Amino acid sequence: xxxxxxxxxxxxxxxxxxxxxxxxxxxxxxxxxxxxxxxxxxxxxxxxxxxxxxxxxxxxxxxxxxxxxxxxxxxxxxxxxxxxxxxxxxxxxxxxxxxxxxxxxxxxxxxxxxxxxxxxxxxxxxxxxxxxxxxxxxxxxxxxxxxxxxxxxxxxxxxxxxxxxxxxxxxxxxxxxxxxxxxxxxxxxxxxxxxxxxxxxxxxxxxxxxxxxxxxxxxxxxxxxxxxxxxxxxxxxxxxxxxxxxxxxxxxxxxxxxxxxxxxxxxxxxxxxxxxxxxxxxxxxxxxxxxxxxxxxxxxxxxxxxxxxxxxxxxxxxxxxxxxxxxxxxxxxxxxxxxxxxxxxxxxxxxxxxxxxxxxxxxxxxxxxxxxxxxxxxxxxxxxxxxxxxxxxxxxxxxxxxxxxxxxxxxxxxxxxxxxxxxxxxxxxxxxxxxxxxxxxxxxxxxxxxxxxxxxxxxxxxxxxx
Numbered sequence: 001x002x003x004x005x006x007x008x009x010x011x012x013x014x015x016x017x018x019x020x021x022x023x024x025x026x027x028x029x030x031x032x033x034x035x036x037x038x039x040x041x042x043x044x045x046x047x048x049x050x051x052x053x054x055x056x057x058x059x060x061x062x063x064x065x066x067x068x069x070x071x072x073x074x075x076x077x078x079x080x081x082x083x084x085x086x087x088x089x090x091x092x093x094x095x096x097x098x099x100x101x102x103x104x105x106x107x108x109x110x111x112x113x114x115x116x117x118x119x120x121x122x123x124x125x126x127x128x129x130x131x132x133x134x135x136x137x138x139x140x141x142x143x144x145x146x147x148x149x150x151x152x153x154x155x156x157x158x159x160x161x162x163x164x165x166x167x168x169x170x171x172x173x174x175x176x177x178x179x180x181x182x183x184x185x186x187x188x189x190x191x192x193x194x195x196x197x198x199x200x201x202x203x204x205x206x207x208x209x210x211x212x213x214x215x216x217x218x219x220x221x222x223x224x225x226x227x228x229x230x231x232x233x234x235x236x237x238x239x240x241x242x243x244x245x246x247x248x249x250x251x252x253x254x255x256x257x258x259x260x261x262x263x264x265x266x267x268x269x270x271x272x273x274x275x276x277x278x279x280x281x282x283x284x285x286x287x288x289x290x291x292x293x294x295x296x297x298x299x300x301x302x303x304x305x306x307x308x309x310x311x312x313x314x315x316x317x318x319x320x321x322x323x324x325x326x327x328x329x330x331x332x333x334x335x336x337x338x339x340x341x342x343x344x345x346x347x348x349x350x351x352x353x354x355x356x357x358x359x360x361x362x363x364x365x366x367x368x369x370x371x372x373x374x375x376x377x378x379x380x381x382x383x384x385x386x387x388x389x390x391x392x393x394x395x396x397x398x399x400x401x402x403x404x405x406x407x408x409x410x411x412x413x414x415x416x417x418x419x420x421x422x423x424x425x426x427x428x429x430x431x432x433x434x435x436x437x438x439x440x441x442x443x444x445x446x447x448x449x450x451x452x453x454x455x456x457x458x459x460x461x462x463x464x465x466x
Contacts, residue, residue, distance in 0.1 A: 022311065022326040030307025030334070032179035033170060037303035038296075039179075039186040045292050045357075046186075047207040050193050052358040054203060057144075059360045061204050063281050064144030066288025067135045067272060070265040071124055071149060075156050077261035078116045079163035082109040085254020087167035088313045088393050090233060094172075095317025099233065101246070106168050106226065107239025108247040113164045117157035124153045135269050136276035136284055148204040155212030161219040165235075169225060171310045172232045177225055185218035253392060256400035260388075263408040270416045271430065278426040286367040289357045290374050296353075297342050297378055298385065301335050305389035312393040321457040324394075328453070332386050339382035346375045370431050377435030380442035387449035394456050403448065407441030 052062040086109035093102040124131075132145045152159075162181060169178040189210050196206025226235040268291070275283035308331035315323040346353065354367035384407065391400040415433035423429040 022323060022330055025311055026307055026327065026330055026334075028307075029170070029173065029175045029310060030304045030331075032175035033306040034300045034303035036166075036175075036179040036182040037299040037306070039182040041292075041295050041299055045295070046190055046193055047211060048288065048292055048357055050197050051204055051207055052360075054197065057203075059285055059358060059363050060140050060281070061144045062288055062358060063285040064137065064141035065148045065204055065207070066284065066291065067132050067137050067141060067145045068149045068152070069288070069291060070135055070268045070272075071128070071131065072152070073261055073265040073268060075120060075124075075153075075159055076163055077258045077265065078120060079113065079160045080261055081164075081251060081254040081258040082113050082116075083164040083167040083254070084257035084392060085109075085252070086250040087171040088309060088395060089250050089253060090168060091171045091310050091313035091393075092317035092395060094232075095314040103233050103236060104239045104243065104246045105250060106165075106233050106235055107237075108242055109168070109250060110161075110165060110235055111240040111242055112247060113160045114157070117160045120160075121153055121156055124156070125150055128153065134273075136272040138276075138281060141281060141284075144204050148208045151205055151208035151212060155215060158212065158215035158219040161222060162215055165222050165226065167306065168233065169222065169231070170306055171313070173310060174225075174231070175307065177230075181218045181221050184221055185214040188217055189214035249397075252397040253395060253400070256388070256392060256397065256404040259401060259404040260408070263405070263413075267408050267413060267416075270413050274416055274420065274430045275427065278420065278430065282363065282366050283370070283427055285358075285363050286354075286370045289354055289363070289367045290371055292357060293346070293353045293371065294375070294378070297339060297381060300338060301382060301385045302389070304331060304334055304338070305386060305393075307331075309389065309393040312390060313395075316394055316457070316460075319460060324457060325453075328386075328390050331390070332382075335382035335386040337382070340379045343375065343379035346378065347372060350375070370427075373428060373431040374434045377438035377442075380438045383446045384438070384442040387445045391449065396452075396456060399448065399452070403441075403445045406444060407437055411437035411440055 048062060048065060051065055052058045054061055086105050090102040090105045093099070093105065128149045129142070129146050132142060132149065137145050162185070166178050166181050169181070192210035192213060193207055196202045196210050197204075200206060202209065223235070225231055226233075271287055272284050275287055279286075308327055311327040312324050312331075315321075315327065350371040351364060351368040354364045354371060358364060358367075388400060388403055391403065412433055415437055416430055419429035419433050419436075420426040423432070
């Protein structure tokens with residue numbers, strides 16, 4: 001496909017990535033991406049805030065909805081398998097002046113997302129009650145968990161489209177359009193949540209329905225953009241047929257993010273089952289709050305890295321190594337600064353964060369104590385996530401997958417079960433597993449990235465794409 005075939009739109013877009021101030025580019029792409037990630041949090045966090053304040057049943061309902069987290073994470077994992085793997089590949093292809101291949105990547109990833117949606121909807125809808133029991137649901141919390149889960153699962157196709165296709169908008173440089181995907185959906189969710197939950201008296205079912213409807217609007221927004229005239233890469237019917245040579249490299253690169261998110265599901269199961277055993281519903285409820293607060297750290301950092309990814313990937317594909325280095329190190333400094341500041345706020349005033357999600361004094365007190373333990377190593381996430389995501393932006397599928405497995409599969413999940421056998425306070429031991437694994441994994445990941453970075457740049461994108 002000729003780069004000038006769209007009246008210069010693609011050429012201008014490419015020049016923006018390949019020239020000019022790295023700081024300005026990162027700000028232009030990362031700020032909307034961070035805003036989008038923060039707003040994206042509202043899809044689930046607003047639900048939990050409203051649910052946690054339902055009179056009389058708020059604490060139990062919040063715990064029940066928290067038990068749905070492993071299924072939610074698996075849905076997100078499959079979405080990002082396509083999105084996080086396909087978007088860097090598309091950006092690298094654009095940097096190599098091959099927009100035809102980039103459009104094939106967009107079409108193949110969309111087709112795979114729809115197929116995945118059909119399978120996941122059927123499996124999770126039928127299996128929800130049994131899975132939620134496995135995750136630690138009690139007789140009190142199971143009805144709330146199932147009510148929320150089944151409505152959300154029926155709308156999971158919209159979640160997959162939003163999460164899986166939005167990265168293809170960002171990677172072209174349309175960060176503001178990408179941000180609007182989440183802004184529109186979040187605003188609708190915020191408006192509908194109190195109406196469905198309190199005015200219509202639908203409780204947790206209303207929260208799930210509000211989320212599904214808002215995601216549906218976001219999905220329509222994305223599809224209209226990718227099939228419209230403004231986009232550089234178009235979603236075309238002829239590119240929907242899956243081609244192994246196209247989708248294979250995307251999945252190979254996206255599998256590391258898939259492992260990170262799917263192991264979050266396994267991790268959530270490990271935490272909730274252990275906490276249910278040692279601390280009961282109160283400890284599980286505290287974990288629901290902590291998971292929500294931890295997203296306030298991780299998702300903005302993901303947004304920063306999403307802003308940096310198109311710059312790194314495009315210039316890597318174009319062979320502009322100095323610009324790749326400048327983009328990475330600027331992104332690195334921003335990620336570290338943000339996570340250290342957030343860590344300090346959490347250590348000083350965790351009760352403020354806990355109080356956002358519930359008015360139950362006992363649950364707030366318990367979550368405050370647990371949060372200081374669990375979040376003690378959260379400052380290291382800036383190192384971990386920046387280097388992990390930069391490996392993906394450079395097309396390094398194998399090393400990215402290995403490091404994705406390190407923190408959760410190799411370190412964290414075993415520690416959740418080992419530490420309670422070594423320490424007298426079992427619940428304290430379960431929460432302690434998080435900061436120990438955070439710091440160890442970040443140390444290894446940062447060291448590996450810094451020692452391999454220059455070698456990857458010397459090899460170049462052509463070698464990576466083989």
